[in-house]
Amino acid sequence: MKINYSEIKSLVIIAIGMAIYCFSWAAFLIPSGIIGGGVSGIGALIYFASAKAIPVGYSYFIINAFLILIALKILGSKFGVKTVFAIIVGSVLLSVLPKLIPEPLVNEKFMAAIIGGALAGVGVGITISQGGSSGGTDIIAMIINKYKNISPGRIILYLDIFIIASSYIVFKDVPTIVYGYVVMSITAYAIDMVISGSxxxxxxxxxxxxxxxxxxxxxxxxxxxxxxxxxxxxxxxxNKKILMVVVRKHEAPSIFKLVKQIDGNAFISMGSVMGVYGLGFEEIRG
Structure with missing residues (x-):
């Protein structure tokens, strides 16, 4: 049987992304009593509402189990395999890490919101860039993004507003909602930065x-x-000939090396491109 090293690499990167995401919750958000968005936010609400009797990882897994069935039908089995893997990794880590980190790594709640939101966004962005998802609102965002050129981070931002506002039912505290919105905004921004960067x-x-x-x-x-x-x-x-080439930014150094080997006196001009659609790049969507 031929081993698909590309898929293995993708799964490893997804695991790293989920580890960063879960660490942000376990080390900053949950110990600080901050509710973010997504299924993790719902899991955190259940965790605090049950007097910390139901681990976030349990709720995270059960809710995502239902959502993944919808994603399998719309986004295909390849998406499903990667997302199921991400959800399993996330469920395990969200069940284990909070027990290992009972206190937040920073004492200032606002700093915990900023650092936790940024790390959560980076983790989700890495996972999405590999064709997976951390589940919950990410799945809905990827379904919409499959058909429309709408930023996944922006979709998640809108979908998570209600979840964070619901934290008032548990905490009866407006500042907690504000901290949640800070986390949500930073997470959405970080997701866009990671995805657009890749x-x-x-x-x-x-x-x-x-x-x-x-x-x-x-x-x-x-x-x-x-x-x-x-x-x-x-x-x-x-009379001269000009070659025009469009590549991913990480491929540009290889072009420079190739040209130098053939003609060290060649002239090269390079510029960043906002978006490239078509064969070998992004799919053109209506």
Whole structure:
């Protein structure tokens, strides 16, 4: 049986993302009595409402078990496998870590909200970037994002408002709601930053007398398309060829290395691209 190392790598990254997410709850939010959004927020509400008798991990797993059935039908089995894996990892860690960290790592509640929200967003963002989800409102956000170009972080932001407002029923305390909204906003922002960062692209213009060799290497080695454009150097009045290439930002250094090996005197211009849609990049959605 052939081992799919790409999928194994993806699962490892998802596990790391979920570990960061669960650590944020166990080390900052739960010990500080702060309710964030998502199923974890519902689990925290149940945890405090039951006088800490029902661990967050238990509620997290049971609620997500129902939501994942919907996701399997709409988003497919591949999504389901990664999300089930993420939910299992999250359920275990949310059941174990709060017992190991009974006190918040910072005494200031506002700092706990900021650090916890940022770490939670990074963890969820890493998980989503690998095609998985931490469950709950993330699943709904990914379903909507599958058909529309709407930021997952923004969707989660709106969906979590009601959950955090519900904390008033348990705590009878308005500041707790405010802290929850701080966590929610920072988490949503961090998710967008992580996801957009993993999808950033670069557009390169390459001018070289060895344009044919460079184009062949880029298409053959990196499996990226190349467009060739005619140009005239205004100073030299010579006809030239310009190669236009769009790649992921992390692939740009490989392009520079490849060009340097073929023509050390080549001219390269690189610019960041806000969004690239089509074959090899993001799917065009209506």
């Amino acid at each position: 999808k950033q692209s670069a557009q390169l213009f390459i001018i070289s007398t060895e344009f044919e060799k460079i184009a062949n290497e880029i298409t053959g080695t990196m499996n990226r398309g190349v467009s060739v454009m005619d140009a005239t150097g205004w100073y030299s009045k010579e």
